[in-house]
Amino acid sequence: xxxxxxxxxxxxxxxxxxxxxxxxxxxxxxxxxxxxxxxxxxxxxxxxxxxxxxxxxxxxxxxxxxxxxxxxxxxxxxxxxxxxxxxxxxxxxxxxxxxxxxxxxxxxxxxxxxxxxxxxxxxxxxxxxxxxxxxxxxxxxxxxxxxxxxxxxxxxxxxxxxxxxxxxxxxxxxxxxxxxxxxxxxxxxxxxxxxxxxxxxxxxxxxxxxxxxxxxxxxxxxxxxxxxxxxxxxxxxxxxxx
Amino acid sequence: xxxxxxxxxxxxxxxxxxxxxxxxxxxxxxxxxxxxxxxxxxxxxxxxxxxxxxxxxxxxxxxxxxxxxxxxxxxxxxxxxxxxxxxxxxxxxxxxxxxxxxxxxxxxxxxxxxxxxxxxxxxxxxxxxxxxxxxxxxxxxxxxxxxxxxxxxxxxxxxxxxxxxxxxxxxxxxxxxxxxxxxxxxxxxxxxxxxxxxxxxxxxxxxxxxxxxxxxxxxxxxxxxxxxxxxxxxxxxxxxxx
DNA sequence: GCAAAAGTGTTGTCTTTACACCCATGG
DNA sequence: CCATGGGTGTAAAGACAACACTTTTGC
Numbered sequence: 001x002x003x004x005x006x007x008x009x010x011x012x013x014x015x016x017x018x019x020x021x022x023x024x025x026x027x028x029x030x031x032x033x034x035x036x037x038x039x040x041x042x043x044x045x046x047x048x049x050x051x052x053x054x055x056x057x058x059x060x061x062x063x064x065x066x067x068x069x070x071x072x073x074x075x076x077x078x079x080x081x082x083x084x085x086x087x088x089x090x091x092x093x094x095x096x097x098x099x100x101x102x103x104x105x106x107x108x109x110x111x112x113x114x115x116x117x118x119x120x121x122x123x124x125x126x127x128x129x130x131x132x133x134x135x136x137x138x139x140x141x142x143x144x145x146x147x148x149x150x151x152x153x154x155x156x157x158x159x160x161x162x163x164x165x166x167x168x169x170x171x172x173x174x175x176x177x178x179x180x181x182x183x184x185x186x187x188x189x190x191x192x193x194x195x196x197x198x199x200x201x202x203x204x205x206x207x208x209x210x211x212x213x214x215x216x217x218x219x220x221x222x223x224x225x226x227x228x229x230x231x232x233x234x235x236x237x238x239x240x241x242x
Numbered sequence: 243x244x245x246x247x248x249x250x251x252x253x254x255x256x257x258x259x260x261x262x263x264x265x266x267x268x269x270x271x272x273x274x275x276x277x278x279x280x281x282x283x284x285x286x287x288x289x290x291x292x293x294x295x296x297x298x299x300x301x302x303x304x305x306x307x308x309x310x311x312x313x314x315x316x317x318x319x320x321x322x323x324x325x326x327x328x329x330x331x332x333x334x335x336x337x338x339x340x341x342x343x344x345x346x347x348x349x350x351x352x353x354x355x356x357x358x359x360x361x362x363x364x365x366x367x368x369x370x371x372x373x374x375x376x377x378x379x380x381x382x383x384x385x386x387x388x389x390x391x392x393x394x395x396x397x398x399x400x401x402x403x404x405x406x407x408x409x410x411x412x413x414x415x416x417x418x419x420x421x422x423x424x425x426x427x428x429x430x431x432x433x434x435x436x437x438x439x440x441x442x443x444x445x446x447x448x449x450x451x452x453x454x455x456x457x458x459x460x461x462x463x464x465x466x467x468x469x470x471x472x473x474x475x476x477x478x479x480x481x482x483x484x
Numbered sequence: 485g486c487a488a489a490a491g492t493g494t495t496g497t498c499t500t501t502a503c504a505c506c507c508a509t510g511g
Numbered sequence: 512c513c514a515t516g517g518g519t520g521t522a523a524a525g526a527c528a529a530c531a532c533t534t535t536t537g538c
Binding site: 008009010011012013049050051052053054055056085087088089090091092098099101103236 | 250251252253254255291292293294295296297298327329330331332333334340341343345478
C-alpha cells in the first residue's frame with residue numbers, strides 16, 4: 001500500500017528498564033514511585049522518553065545512569081552492568097495519555113557496595129521480584145509493567161542457563177560459591193556446590209582464575225575468578241525441575 | 243526528570259517482517275522490491291506503518307496477510323504461521339526520511355502449496371537466506387534489513403534447538419523425515435536419521451501420531467504426526483558444531 | 485530384484501547426579 | 512576443637528553418536 005511519509009501516525013517512544021540484581025539471596029528489581037498521574041504514588045519501572053538524536057540502547061543507558069548511577073561500561077573499580085533489549089510493548093491504551101510504544105531493556109547489575117540506587121528519581125528502591133510478581137495488590141506495578149517485569153525475569157532465568165551472563169550479577173572478581181548463590185537466587189533452587197564447581201571450572205574460557213583468594217564468605221578461602229571470554233555455555237547449565 | 247507529555251518527540255512506528263520458510267531444502271526469506279525512494283528497486287523486508295488503533299502483533303499479522311495471504315490462525319486446511327516479536331530497531335538515520343522505530347517480527351511459515359506470495363505488494367519473492375546474507379552486493383537488503391534478517395535467522399536457528407517450533411515450517415501433518423529436513427535446512431547440517439527419529443519420537447508430547455502414513459517422500463511409508471502440546475524440548479536438540 | 489526412505493538394536497563414550505570424603509580458615 | 516564453606520574422587524544412571532541391520536514401499 002503506498003503511503004505519504006508525512007502522514008504517518010505519530011507515536012511517543014520510551015524506554016523502560018527492568019534492572020535486576022541479587023541482594024541477600026533474593027532476585028530484586030529496581031522500582032520507582034510515580035510522582036504524577038496516572039498511577040501517581042504506585043510503583044513502576046524506571047524509564048523515559050527517547051530523544052530525537054539517540055538510539056534505543058543509548059536512551060536506555062542514559063536513563064539507567066540518571067536513575068541509578070549504574071554504567072554499562074567499566075568505570076574504575078565498578079563492574080559494568082549488562083544491558084540488552086528485552087521486548088517492545090505498544091498496545092493502544094497501555095498509557096491513557098497518548099499512544100506510547102515502549103522499548104523495554106533488561107539490565108543485570110552487581111549488588112552495589114553503596115546500594116543507594118536513588119539518582120535524580122528520588123524514590124528508587126530494590127524490591128524482591130517475588131513480592132512484585134507474587135500477587136499482593138499493594139505491590140502491583142503500574143501500567144503493563146508487571147508483564148514487562150515478568151518477561152525480563154524469565155529472560156534472565158533462561159539466559160543464565162546457556163551463557164556466562166550470571167557473572168553480570170557479581171563483582172568484577174568473585175568466587176565459585178558467589179556465582180552459585182546467584183544461580184540459586186535467580187532460579188529459586190538449591191544446587192549441589194560440588195557439581196556446580198566442577199561444571200563452571202571445567203568449561204574452558206568460562207572462568208579465569210585471577211590469582212588471589214578470599215574468605216569473605218567464611219570457611220576455607222576460595223579462589224577468585226573473573227568472567228572469561230566464553231559467552232556461551234555448552235552443554236548448558238541444567239535448571240532443576242523443582 | 244519531569245516532562246510535558248504533550249512535548250514528546252514524535253516517531254513513526256513500523257513493523258518489519260522476517261518471514262522464513264523451507265523450500266527445496268533451503269531456508270528462504272520473503273523479500274519485496276521497493277517501489278519508491280529511498281532504495282527504489284532494491285530488495286527489502288515487507289513491512290509498514292502501525293495504525294493508531296492496533297497493537298504491534300496485530301499490525302504484523304495484518305501486513306503479513308496483505309503481502310502474503312498467510313494467516314497466523316488456522317483457517318481450514320492451511321497450517322497457521324508462527325508469529326513472534328523479534329527486536330526493535332531505532333537508530334537515528336536508519337531511514338533518511340524521518341525518525342522511524344521499527345518493531346521487527348519473525349514469521350515461520352510452511353512451504354505453501356500455492357507458493358505465490360504476491361499479495362498486493364506485487365513483487366514479493368522467496369530468496370534463499372544464504373544469498374541475502376552471503377555477500378553479493380547485488381542482493382543486499384535496503385536500510386538495516388540485512389541486520390534484521392540476520393537476527394531473525396539466528397533466532398530461528400537457536401529456537402528450534404529447545405522448542406517444537408520447527409513444526410511451524412511443516413504442513414499440519416508431517417513425517418519425522420520432513421521434520422528432520424527442516425532442521426537440516428535451517429542449520430545447514432546433516433543429521434543422522436536414526437538418532438533424530440529416536441530423539442523426537444522419544445520426547446513425550448512433542449509429536450502426536452495422527453494415524454495415517456504417507457509415501458510422498460518415496461521409500462517405506464512413514465507415520466504422520468502433528469505437533470504435540472509440548473513447546474519445550476528438554477534436553478534440547480543438539481546443533482552439531484560443523 | 486533394487487533403490488530409497490523408515491525404523492530398531494547395540495555399543496562405547498561422555499555428562500550428569502548423588503554423595504563420601506578431605507582441606508583451610510575463623511572463632 | 513568445631514562450624515563453615517571450598518574443593519576432589521567415584522560410581523551409578525542417563526544421553527548421545529556411530530553404525531549394523533531389518534522393514535516396506537515404488538519401479
